[in-house]
Amino acid sequence: MSRQVYYFMYGFLGLIFLGAVAFKVFQPIQVLPRIRLAPGFTLYDAQGNPVTSEDMRGRIALYGFWAARCRGCEQVLPTMTYVAKHLPEQPEWQAGDLDIAFVIIDVDPERDGPVLAEYTQRLRQETGQSWFFVTHPDVRYLKTVVGGGFEVFFAKQGDVVEVDPKYIIVDGWGIIRGEYAYQTIEPNHRRLLRHLNVLAQEIHNSKGAARVAYEAAHLFLCYAK
Amino acid sequence: MASRRLLWVVLGLAVVLVLGTVAYRRFLYHEFVGTVIQSPEPAFDFELMSAEGPVRLSDFRGKVVILFFGYTHCPDVCPTTLAKLAKVMEYLDNDAQQVQVLMISVDPDRDSPEVVQSYASHFYPSFIGLTGTPEQIQEVATKYGIYYKKREGTSESGYLVDHTASLILIDPEGYVKLIFPSVVPEDEEYLKAMAEDIRYILRH
Structure with missing residues (x-):
C-alpha cells in the first residue's frame, strides 16, 4: 500500500517536472517578443493629412517601406496585400474585434506624391482593410524615423531608391513585436499571417490567470518561429 | 511505521x-503594472543639456531611469504626471535615491535648460529637466516612440504641443524595461504598484 503511495508521489512530482520541461520544449503558448519601442512620428498622407504614431495606438500596425521606383521593395505591396486579404480567415481574427492598420512609408517623397492617393484607394477597395500611404517632404526627417527608428536602410541611387526589404509588426502599445527582413523557407506573407494570429491570440487570451502563463512564455522566450 | x-x-x-x-x-x-519589454539591445543613449551642463543617459547606469517627455507651458498632462511621479518617489522612500526621473522638453524653443530644470525640480528635488536643439529632441523623441507636434495659436501663451506622455523606465543596466501608459491612473493603488515595479527591478 505505502509503496504504491510513494510511486504515486514520485509520479506526481515527475509529472510536474515533465510539465515544466514540456512547457519549454513544446511551447503550448507562443508569443511574439517585445523587441523595442517603435518610433514616434508625424507623417503625411496623399491629401496632406497628418498620420502619427499616436493614431496607431490601440491598434496593431503592419509597416512596409516602399517607393514606386525602388530596388528591393518589389515584394512589399504584393505581400502586404496578400496578408490584408487573408487575415480575416485566420482563426483568431475571425472574431473581427481587432483593429489593424497597413502602413506603407514611402521613402521617395519627391517623386511619389501623386501616386499615393491612387494606391491607397485601390488597396482599400481590394482588401477591405485600412491602409495608409504616408511620407514626409523632409528626407532628413524620414531618415530619422525610417532609418533611426525602424532601422530600415534606404538611399537614393540615381533613378531608383534602394530599400532594405523589411516588414514590422507594432502592437497597440507602440512596441515592435516582429521584424521580417530576410526571406525564410516560409514565405514572408505566410509568416506574417501566422505571427499576426499569434499576437491576436495573446490579446484575446492573456487575461486573469492565463496572463501569468503568457508572461511566463515571454520570460522563457517561447517565441513563435 | x-x-x-x-x-x-x-x-x-x-x-x-x-x-x-x-x-x-x-x-x-x-506581476508588473507596466508593460514589460525584453529588449535585446540597450536603450538609445542620448546627450542633452541640463542646467548644469550636458547629461548622457549612460551617466545614470546603476539607477532606474524614468523618462518623461513634456514641456513647461503644458496645461494638463505634464503637471499631473510629474505630481504622480513625485508621489511614487515618496512611496519608494529610501529606494528613491536609486531612481532618476528625467523630464525631456518637446518644446526646445521656449524651454531653456534652466526653465525646464526649475519646472521639474518644483515637483521633486531630484528630478532633472533636459532640453537640446530641435534636431536632438527630434531624434531622441523618435527613438523613444514619442510623437509631438506644435499646435500654433491654440493658447494665450502662444501655442500648445501635442505629445505622447507615456513613461519609459530604463533598468540599471541601461535597457528599456517597462512602459507606463500615457495617462497614469490617478488612484493611489496604481501609484503604489508602480513603486513596487521599480523596487522589483532594483532588487533583481
Whole structure:
C-alpha cells in the first residue's frame, strides 16, 4: 500500500517536472517578443493629412517601406496585400474585434506624391482593410524615423531608391513585436499571417490567470518561429 | 511505521510546495503594472543639456531611469504626471535615491535648460529637466516612440504641443524595461504598484 503511495508521489512530482520541461520544449503558448519601442512620428498622407504614431495606438500596425521606383521593395505591396486579404480567415481574427492598420512609408517623397492617393484607394477597395500611404517632404526627417527608428536602410541611387526589404509588426502599445527582413523557407506573407494570429491570440487570451502563463512564455522566450 | 513515514513525506512535500509557491511569488514572479519589454539591445543613449551642463543617459547606469517627455507651458498632462511621479518617489522612500526621473522638453524653443530644470525640480528635488536643439529632441523623441507636434495659436501663451506622455523606465543596466501608459491612473493603488515595479527591478 505505502509503496504504491510513494510511486504515486514520485509520479506526481515527475509529472510536474515533465510539465515544466514540456512547457519549454513544446511551447503550448507562443508569443511574439517585445523587441523595442517603435518610433514616434508625424507623417503625411496623399491629401496632406497628418498620420502619427499616436493614431496607431490601440491598434496593431503592419509597416512596409516602399517607393514606386525602388530596388528591393518589389515584394512589399504584393505581400502586404496578400496578408490584408487573408487575415480575416485566420482563426483568431475571425472574431473581427481587432483593429489593424497597413502602413506603407514611402521613402521617395519627391517623386511619389501623386501616386499615393491612387494606391491607397485601390488597396482599400481590394482588401477591405485600412491602409495608409504616408511620407514626409523632409528626407532628413524620414531618415530619422525610417532609418533611426525602424532601422530600415534606404538611399537614393540615381533613378531608383534602394530599400532594405523589411516588414514590422507594432502592437497597440507602440512596441515592435516582429521584424521580417530576410526571406525564410516560409514565405514572408505566410509568416506574417501566422505571427499576426499569434499576437491576436495573446490579446484575446492573456487575461486573469492565463496572463501569468503568457508572461511566463515571454520570460522563457517561447517565441513563435 | 510505514504510515508514519508516509505522513512525513506528505508533510515535507506540503512544506516544499508552500515554500516553493511563496518563493516563486516573492522572488521570481512579479506581476508588473507596466508593460514589460525584453529588449535585446540597450536603450538609445542620448546627450542633452541640463542646467548644469550636458547629461548622457549612460551617466545614470546603476539607477532606474524614468523618462518623461513634456514641456513647461503644458496645461494638463505634464503637471499631473510629474505630481504622480513625485508621489511614487515618496512611496519608494529610501529606494528613491536609486531612481532618476528625467523630464525631456518637446518644446526646445521656449524651454531653456534652466526653465525646464526649475519646472521639474518644483515637483521633486531630484528630478532633472533636459532640453537640446530641435534636431536632438527630434531624434531622441523618435527613438523613444514619442510623437509631438506644435499646435500654433491654440493658447494665450502662444501655442500648445501635442505629445505622447507615456513613461519609459530604463533598468540599471541601461535597457528599456517597462512602459507606463500615457495617462497614469490617478488612484493611489496604481501609484503604489508602480513603486513596487521599480523596487522589483532594483532588487533583481
